[in-house]
Amino acid sequence: MYRKIIEPRVSETDGLGHINNTTLPVWLEAARNPIFKLFTPDDSFEKWRMIILHTSIDYRDQVYFGTEVEVFTWVKRIGKSSLELYEEIHQRGKICAKSKAIYVNYNRETEQSEPIPWEIREELMKHLYDEHKEM
Helix, strand or coil, rough: CCCECCCHHHHHEEEEECCCCCCCHHHHHHHHHHHHHCCCCCCCCHHHEEEEEEEEEEECCCCCCCCCEEEEEEEEEEECCCEEEEEEEEECCCEEEEEEEEEEEEEHHHEEEEEHHHHHHHHHHHEEECCCCCC
């Protein structure tokens, strides 16, 4: 599992006093940076490989300013050229959001998906989600 600590900002707080729902997708994407780096080690957009195909978020509880947030990212499934991520946002010991994201390893020059290289696959397998394992 990958883990990212986020410190909520005042500017992310909306008129209802909680972190705006549009902020959580940004936090989830920030937590995926180690995965992006596997596919594009130099972070070059000219060589960028990860194209998002799907994302969904289930909002479970409010998130507030003033208390750090933990974003956990697991690899749920590795396909030939795609991978599915399972993510959770936690604050104060509660799961505040659950997310799913699907990415494809994409070659921009050929405009086609490509198989995930074995060395990346091996690293991703270290972060597989086990729904029966406690955190």
